[in-house]
Every structure is written in structure tokens, then in C-alpha cells.
């Protein structure tokens with residue numbers, strides 16, 4: 001069964017309100033989020049799939065949360081990170097310090113990344129794209145900061161391509177109810193000028209890895 005347009009989420013009418021509501025939730029549950037990511041093998045297994053796809057020397061992680069994934073690769077590259085939530089950013093800084101690693105972490109929004117065009121060889125983005133209120137704007141900004149030939153390594157939720165019942169139920173009854181906005185991510189990344197490869201990596205096809213390359217100039 002193919003996905004239909006009607007299964008995808010509409011963008012929120014008030015993007016600032018959507019983001020502010022999510023941000024309050026992340027502030028409230030920041031410590032719990034850190035504990036869950038560290039304790040949940042399946043979450044770490046999904047995020048780990050990004051690591052072999054990363055190419056340096058310059059890497060940016062957008063929406064790093066509590067920074068578990070940063071601790072898996074920051075030692076190997078010149079790494080920057082940006083996340084909207086100040087409490088999560090503080091926890092990520094502490095997690096990196098505990099691991100004896102460093103990265104230039106800032107607080108900021110995916111919609112206005114404070115980096116010049118064509119800065120990074122890889123941009124990493126996990127479990128965050130479906131929480132942005134404007135998918136096209138986010139995709140364009142993620143693509144803007146990539147060097148020609150650079151790649152966006154994005155892991156997030158979508159409908160399984162074969163329409164299987166379990167994966168579809170996870171999307172409809174778990175992720176959408178948590179407020180995630182399910183979109184035609186490959187189409188949005190292609191519209192941002194990227195060449196997209198998709199792999200279904202878990203959750204009965206509902207957790208997907210996108211490696212989206214910016215064509216060389």
C-alpha cells in the first residue's frame with residue numbers, strides 16, 4: 001500500500017507557537033530525555049547508523065538534544081552543534097566534557113543557522129526534522145550550509161514504503177500523537193537541491209536514514 005498525500009501532516013498554522021510548546025516540553029523533560037537516550041538500546045542503535053555516513057573534516061549536528069550522538073564521533077572531526085533548547089544544550093556540554101571531547105555547541109534555530117553558506121562536509125540531524133514547523137525552510141537551511149559534494153545525514157520517522165501495518169501504526173498512533181509532523185521528506189530534500197538515498201533502518205520501516213548529497217559545483 002503506497003503512502004497517500006492525506007497521510008502527511010499539515011504544517012502548523014502558528015509555527016512559533018508550535019516550536020515554543022515543544023521547547024517548554026524539552027525543558028521540562030530534559031533530564032529524563034538524557035536518561036532515556038542513554039538507557040534505550042534501540043534509540044542508540046538507530047542514531048548510531050548515522051556515524052559511518054559522516055565525512056569530515058567539518059561536521060555540524062543540528063538539534064543534538066543531550067548530545068549522545070556527538071559523543072560517538074566528535075573526537076574525529078572539527079565539530080559544531082546547534083540546538084534550540086538551552087537546558088538540553090547544557091546537558092550536552094556536560095556529556096561531551098565527561099567523555100573528554102569538545103565541540104563548538106550553540107543555542108539557535110534550524111531556520112536561521114548562524115554559519116556561512118557551504119561550510120560543512122556533513123550535517124547530522126536525528127529525530128528532529130519531524131519536530132520543525134516548516135519542513136521546506138528547514139531543508140533549505142540544512143542544504144545551504146553544506147559544501148558542494150557534502151552530505152546531510154538525517155534520521156527520522158516516516159511511513160514504511162511497503163505500508164506494513166506495524167510501522168504505519170507506529171507513525172499514526174505514536175509519533176503523530178506525540179506531535180511529530182510526518183512529511184514527504186525525500187521530496188523536501190530533493191526540492192532543497194539534494195540527491196537523496198533512503199534506507200529503512202527500524203521500527204518496521206518507520207525509522208528512516210536519509211543520506212542527501214549536495215551536487216558538486
Ligand SMILES: C[S@@+](CC[C@H](N)C(=O)[O-])C[C@H]1O[C@@H](n2cnc3c(N)ncnc32)[C@H](O)[C@@H]1O
Nearest residue numbers: 063064065083084085088108109110126127128
Ligand atoms: C526528539 S529531540 C532529538 C534529539 C537528538 N538529536 C536525538 O536524536 O535524540 C529533538 C531536538 O530538536 C530540537 N529542536 C526543536 N526545534 C528546533 C529548532 N527550530 N531549531 C533547532 N533545534 C530544534 C530540540 O530542542 C531537541 O533537542
